[in-house]
Structures are given as structure tokens and as C-alpha cells.
Amino acid sequence: MNEEHELYLKNIKRSKVKITILRIAILVIFIALWEIAAQLKWIDPFLTSSPSRIVKSLVEFIKEGTLATHIWVTCYETVLGFVLGTVLGVIIAILLWSSETASKVLDPYLVVLNALPKVALAPIIIFWVGNGTSAIIAIALLISIVTTIISVLTGFKEVDKGRILLMKTFRASKWQTLRYLIFPACIPVIISALKINVGLSWVGVIMGEFLVAREGLGFLIIYGGQIAQLDMVMMSIVILSVIAFIMYEVVAVIENKLIKKDNVYN
Template sequence: MFKKNNINKISKEHEVYLEKVRKTKKEITFIRVMILFVFIALWQIAADFKWIDPFLTSSPSRVVNSFIGLYKDGSLFKHIGVTCYETILGFSLGTILGVLAAIVLWWSPKLSKILDPYLVVLNALPKVALAPIIIFWIGNGMPAIIVIALLISVITTIISVLTGFSEIDKEKIMLMNTFRASKIQILRYLIFPYSIPIFIAALKINVGLSWVGVIMGEFLVARNGLGFLIVYGGQVAQLDMVMMSIVILSVIAFIMYEVVAIIENKLAKDRS
């Protein structure tokens, strides 16, 4: 009887705790949305009353009008689609190749030590400096943009994932070696499961880096895409188009980040 009452008491306390967590999440979401609405409202008011110059800073209404204009023109979703395609492809290739390279370097500690200074130099090197060379080698088009995005994310992925592999408890590896586990078994049953947070962190970093690479590439060579709209809008003094492109980029980047967060939550539930 005592045990049953104790279990019920714990369950009620747990329910109160869960309700508190849900309430906190709702409050955080509400505050986030309110901050956004207040910012947009103040931006519009400041533009209407000429506290700021609408030509230089645009305004929410002018951004919406620019959005509607491109939508009616039929080119809006073409530009969005091109940029999303380049970003997702660069993001995916950078992550996959980075993880595979990290596995190879973990597999061969000698090779890892040989290549370590080169990885450090490549990571520190501004990738924008390589962009003209990449464009010259590959050509003036979408493949060059994807390669630029890939290069920006792949080195960071290699370093972060390899560091995560190296931080796995050495005693666990020794224990598996004692039971004569192969390297593939160690990788599959120890390294990968314990490195899931590292993979998620690499994905989150790569979301931002891939967007940087794609937009930088579109600044240089593209004739389509949101980066192209930003450059074109600046050249013809249509800053409404520039602000509209930046807003769209922010929304899409946020959606990509949320997708990674959903994957993280699902993997966390599976592990627990």
C-alpha cells in the first residue's frame, strides 16, 4: 500500500514538473514571437514617420511589396529554389565527406598526425580567397557555388568530428580490444553511438556555413538565386529587394536549423 501511494505521489510530482516545462516552453515561444512583432512594428513606424530613411533601410511594407512583385513576375520561387538546392547539396556533401574523412583519419592515427597541420591551415584560411581559383577551375556556374559551400563546411566537419572521436573514453576502447573487437565493430558499437552529439553539433554548424558559402558564390558568379538578387538589388539601388532577400534567407536558414533540432530530439529520445 505504501509503495503504491509513493508511486502515485511521484507520478503527480512528475506531472507537475512536466506541466511546468510545457508552460516555460510556451512562455519562451510567446516572448520570441512578441519580440519579432515588436521589431517589425517599430521598423514600420520608424519608416512611416521618417525617423529612418526608408530608401536606405526599407520597411516591412516595402519588403512585402517587393515579395509580391517578384511573385507576380514568376521569378521568386526560381531564385529561392536555386539557392536552396545549392545549399542543401553543399550542406549534404560537406557533412558526408567530412564524416568519411574523419573516419579515415581516426582509422589511421599516423595519417591523422601527418595531415593535422594541413587541416589547421585549411581551416584558418579564408575560403573566399579560394573562390576565384575554384571558379577558374570549375567554371562560372552552379557547380562552382556548390564546391565553395562544400569547402567551407567540410574542413570544419572533419576537425569537429575527429575531435569527438578522440574524446571517446580510452578504457572503453581498451575493453573492446580485450574482447578482440575489430575496428569496424568499435566504430559501429562505440564510436558512432557516443559521437551522436558531435554529429548534431557539426550539422548545426554546417547549416550556417553552407549558407555563407552559397551566398558568397552567388555574389561572384550566379545569375539566379537569392545572393544574385542581393547583388542585383544593390547595383540598381533597389534596397527593398535586398532586404526581402535577406528576410527570405533568414526564414529558410531558421527552417533548416529547426529540421536539425528535430533530428537531434528524435536521436536523443532513441538513445534514452
């Protein structure tokens, strides 16, 4: 490794550290200004809460011993909805890619389902699968699966036609073409679908918990709003933000590993 390359790597590390410091600084400044504004009555703490009141509410829930249960319920529903939506979406995309006729026939239906507000189907889903966890997971699945199918299928179709023709020339089966060409070429698309599904799964779960739950962070948000306890609402939102960020970072780690693995093979 020459000096220029070492200098380049050092500059990259410095840039990453600088960005991390700036991100933390922005968050700290925001929290400090929020607390100061609430303490000096520049804003109404009853309407906007404050960091200190959120921490107080968090401590109270921890002492009651119920917060862990609410977090676990929401995380379980979200992860299950996320995994099912992603796996089933990719499988259906593969099936549609393997049959051009089925893809063309079902394309308008996928477009309509993607455009349809899923909250409109929530009462029907609750009636079909019951008033409980199964309904919440089903709503999260419905929201994420259509987007996954469309994005992954589009990625499959955009793979270089010349490469596909070359695979056919070597008499490769559709499975071989999928395994050795389509999937490696579409890793960025699949990762992008994973990142999108992180947010969509949370939307579906919180929406479901608003409607039917008796536990979970979504339930705390809607219950806190009903009894005018905005500290509870803000606490739940902050916890949701932290967990969603962690999920997104997990997907980012998977992305880095897959990209490094793909680079090794290339």
C-alpha cells in the first residue's frame, strides 16, 4: 500500500468521523433547544412535551414493568411482518419473472393494489383474520409485500438483455439464469426493497395497533392521545424512532456484507 492510498483511506475515515460528530451535534443541539424552550415557556410543554418530561415518563413505565412488554409486542409484529413481506414478495416476483404472461396479466392489479390506501382494507382484514396480533401482522404484510413485488420484479426485468441472451446461448435453465445472473445483478434492488420495507412494516404495525391492539407502542400512542398524556405519546415516538433506526442499520450491515461478497466474486 503506497502513501497516496494510505492518505486516501485516512481522508475517508476523517470524513466519516466528521459526519458522525455533526449528526450527534445536531441531535444534542435540537434536544437542548427543545428543553430550554419548554423550561422558559417559549413553547407549551403540555402540547409539545420536553426531553425531561419524556425521560420522566420513561422512568415511570420502567418502574411499572410494562414498557418492555409493549416494546417486545411491537418489535415482534414488525419483524415478522417485515420478514414475511420481503420473503413472500421476492418469491412472487420470481414467479412473475419466470412467466411473462402471468406478469403482463397481473401488472395492472399490482399497480392498483400499490396505489390503494391499505388503511381502507384494514377493517376487512380484521374481519377475516380476527381482532388481534394476526390482524396487525397481516396489515404490515399487505403494506410491504406489494412494494417488494413491484420493485424486485422491475429490477429483474432491467437486467442486461445481452447477458440473458448469453445465458440462453449456453443453454442455461431459468433457475441457473436466476441464480447466477439475475440475483447477483439485483442485489442493490433487493437491498433497496429491504430498506423500504423497514419503514413500511412500522407503518403497517402502528396502523394495526391504532385499530385493534391492547399492547404495543402504537397502543401507547393512541391511548396517550385519548387521555391527553402527550409525554407518553412522545416517549413512544422516540422509542419507535430508535428501534426503527436500529433495524435500518442492521439492513445497512447486511448490505455492506453482500456488496463485499459480490466484489470478491467479481
